[in-house]
Amino acid sequence: MPDTQGGESLLFLTDEQLRQGIEAMFFAYRGFTADPDRILATMAYGRAHHRAIHFIARRPGTTVNNLLGILGVTKQSLNRVLRTLVEDGLVDSRVGTSDKRERHLYLTEDGAALERKLSDAQRARMRAAYRTAGPEAVAGFRKVLEAMMDPDLRRKYYAIREEDS
Amino acid sequence: MPDTQGGESLLFLTDEQLRQGIEAMFFAYRGFTADPDRILATMAYGRAHHRAIHFIARRPGTTVNNLLGILGVTKQSLNRVLRTLVEDGLVDSRVGTSDKRERHLYLTEDGAALERKLSDAQRARMRAAYRTAGPEAVAGFRKVLEAMMDPDLRRKYYAIREEDS
DNA sequence: ACAATACGTCAGCTTTGTTGACATTCCAAG
DNA sequence: CTTGGAATGTCAACAAAGCTGACGTATTGT
The missing domain is CATH 1.20.5 (Single alpha-helices involved in coiled-coils or other helix-helix interfaces)
Structure with missing residues (x-):
């Protein structure tokens, strides 16, 4: 592999260097999502479900509005995903106690099991990459x-x- | 690696550390695509067009099949994108000389202009991130x-x- | 009382991916 | 020279996941 490491700041920020960084992001992101995608493809779920599950697992009890802000999609788009997850018994949507307009989201046991499966796969790749690098x-x-x-x-x-x- | 790194490596690869890396990838990729997406949104193009344009610019004369391998989509999906780009006069598709089954892809002047516009925006962010880091x-x-x-x-x-x- | 907020939902549209089937053109091996 | 396979293009149908706009319903805060 050609080491195009200029070392000095001037060479360093050539368009070619930046372009390589852009391509690295592109190819790496494909790897980043590949393992969960493979798992999800066997079910009726996609990447959008994974993202929702991930952040619900990370912040149990998070509200829909908060999740919207994190994921950067419209409520209609998120709702479609959330609805299937609730229907399938992977996510529990509970009315807020202090503010009853809010819905707080939690993973059920099944939801947590899927989250673990997806997360394990993704972390395994991350771990390998970290170790290598x-x-x-x-x-x-x-x-x-x-x-x-x-x-x-x-x-x-x-x-x-x-x-x- | 010496022992001093051994203990660190253990802590280092905690699930929490890996999870943060995963989330960093997620949020950073949003930023990575944000600027080109904004430009593309004003036209009738999307991210798929950007990817095609990028790699045609990078490797002028590349074949459709080669591009398929790089982008990792089906030929039908790529064909739809390429067709609009050719129709709109941004990409030139030339029959191969040695193998006439192949189509070699080139950007027209207009195509190159758009590529520059998208690329400039994306590189600007990359450059800023590189400088900061x-x-x-x-x-x-x-x-x-x-x-x-x-x-x-x-x-x-x-x-x-x-x-x- | 009233406006704003949080959420859900209906309807319709777009982009971008997928399968499957099939035609054309062309190279290369038998 | 024929024929199989490769490369490409195209049609059709579909799915995932985003979008806008409009509307309804609680609930909350002013």
């Missing part, structure tokens, strides 16, 4: 990704992690 | 992305870069 590379990886996000989404990305406190 | 981070970024690709796609990713020789 090494800790320093991972730190850089994260740094560039965070810098690439829209500010609005970056805030949400941090918020999800901070809610643990 | 720094050269070392970028090296790590690329390393992890490459490790994340399917072997098949990784070969294609390298192949596209090597064809310059």
Whole structure:
């Protein structure tokens, strides 16, 4: 593989370097979604279901509105996904206690089982990539990704992690 | 790796760390496509057109079959996209000289102009992210992305870069 | 009392992917 | 020279997942 590492900042930001980064993102994202996609293809679910399940698992009790903000889709689009998940008994939608307009979302046992299955597959690839690349590379990886996000989404990305406190 | 890295590596690959990497990919990819998407939304084109245009620009004269392998879609799906691009005079499809079954794809002037517009927008974000993160981070970024690709796609990713020789 | 919010839903449309079937053209092997 | 297979194009039908717009219903806050 040709090492096009310029090293110096000037060479570093050539269009060719940037183009390679763009293509790397494109090809890597395909790998990133490949394993869950394979699992989902055997059921009546798609990538949209996976995303919903992921963030419900991450933040149990999250509201529909909050999920909308994270996923960046319309409520109609999310609703279609959520409806099938609730119907199929993977997600539990509970009316809010303090504000009864809100619906709080939780995974059922079945939902959690599917989440684990999908998550395991995706994490396995991530783990392998991390191992191959090494800790320093991972730190850089994260740094560039965070810098690439829209500010609005970056805030949400941090918020999800901070809610643990 | 020395022992000092051993303990770190264990912590390092916790599910939580991996989960954060997964979410970073998700949010960053949104940013990655945001700018071209905004431009494309003003025309009758979508992300699929962008991808085709990108790789035709990258490898002028590439065949349909080659493009299929890179993009990973069916020929019917790609054909629909290519047809509109040819009709609109952005792409030129020329019958192969050595093998007349093949079609070699080129951007017209208009096609190249659109490609530049899309590419500029996407590279601007990439450049900003690279600057923010720094050269070392970028090296790590690329390393992890490459490790994340399917072997098949990784070969294609390298192949596209090597064809310059 | 009234406006705003959160959610759900109906209807219709777009993009982009999929299968399957079939025609054409052409290269290459028998 | 014929024929099989490869590369391409195209038709049809369909699905996933996004979108807009409109409307209804609780519920909440002013």
